Amino acid sequence: MTPLDPELAPAIRSRQVDGVNGLSVHILEAGFEADGRPLVLLLHGFPELAYSWRKVMPALAAAGFHVVAPDMRGYGRTTGWDPAYDADLEPFRFMNLAQDCVSLVEALGRREVACVVGHDFGSPVAGHCALTRPDIFRSVVMMSAPFEGAPAAKAAPAAATPARDIHADLAALPRPRKLYHWYYGTRPANEDMWRAPQGVAAFLRAYYHVKSADWPGNRPHRLPRRDAESLAILPDYYAMPLEQTMAQVAAAYAPSAAEVAACGWLTDDELAVYAREYSRTGFQGGLQWYRCATSGIAARDLRAFAGRTIDVPSLFIAGAADWGVYQTPGSFERMQTHGCTRMAGAHLIPGAGHWVQQEQPQAVADLLLGFLAGLG
Secondary structure (H helix, E strand, O other): OOOOHHHOOOOOEEEEEEEEOOEEEEEEEEOOOOOOOOEEEEEOOOOOOHHHHOOOHHHHHHOOOEEEEEOOOOOOOOEOOOOOOOOOOHHHOHHHHHHHHHHHHHHOOOOOEOEEEEEOOHHHHHHHHHHHOOOOEOOEEEEOOOOOOOOOOOOOOOOOOOOOOHHHHHHOOOOOEEEHHHHOOOOOHHHHHHOOOOOHHHHHHHHHHHOOOOOOOOOOOOOOOOOHHHHOOOOOOOEEEOOOOHHHHHHOOOOOHHHHHOOOOOOHHHHHHHHHHHHHHOOHHHHHHHHHHHHOHHHHHHHHHOOOOEOOOEEEEEEOOOHHHOOOOOHHHHHHHHHEOOEEEEEEEOOOOOOHHHHOHHHHHHHHHHHHHOOO
16 A cells, blocks of 8 residues: 655654554554653544644644544545445444544553544544543544534424425525535445546545635625525535536536646645545545434434533634535534533634645644643
């Protein structure tokens, strides 16, 4: 297998950690030279890898932390998971993904984590860690995807009239649409991207471009309601044209050669790391997380913690050009007012879209280090 090391800073090493909740986990780590450094755990989302943290890891290590970024279950060089669409979904439950993190900490010979940081779908995993095991995960940073935590202790009374079918309403719009979370749960989604006509590298280049601050169409704002008309305001990569695949959506926004050349946050050599890994594994491992979310499995697990809040120190970071902050109306606000009792702030970084730790790594590192310094 092609080594990652030529594409990594000298301070970062790559290795496997065996015996992690049934997995052999591939990690990148920095600041490992001295024992006893506070541990920071960095969790990536979709379609990313541990490699997505390469630009912030050296700064955290230089500040005295042992920094570990795993390829999460279903991704990259972590093995022990089933890539089939019809595989058992239970191992991909968010509660089990949190258990992966607990087991990784144990396998590293550690008893606690100074901070668990999650980006995109890694954000709810980090949230589950802080919600359920605050004795291990002493603080949490959620990035790009707000996490509201457990449901209220007393559920709201049932509505007098049945809830509208949001999917049917989206499909009935003059420009029919569908939500990408549910598309990602369909059987064809993996093949659509893995066997994209433009190739995996070109698909990923366009997908990363259109969700970044480089695409001028990303001007996010709060949506008024969770109804079809409001959700249709979202870009096509979130509220997809009904009959299109994600590969087709991305192809329509492929950057020009000049835009690629100007993209300093993701060079062709860096893109090649992602393209090699996803060409080898496909996307189904990551898509299983979406299936757990849309099937109700994730909500079922959280009901056991009804009324519980995240009570360790917390922070939220996203790009100012990231629609992910607002794609679920009200979630950004509920996270701050109900989900987390010790939130130190919610920061939207200028000049960054969804891939904030890659687009603006220094700003992210500065916020993380400021937060960690304030923990005392």
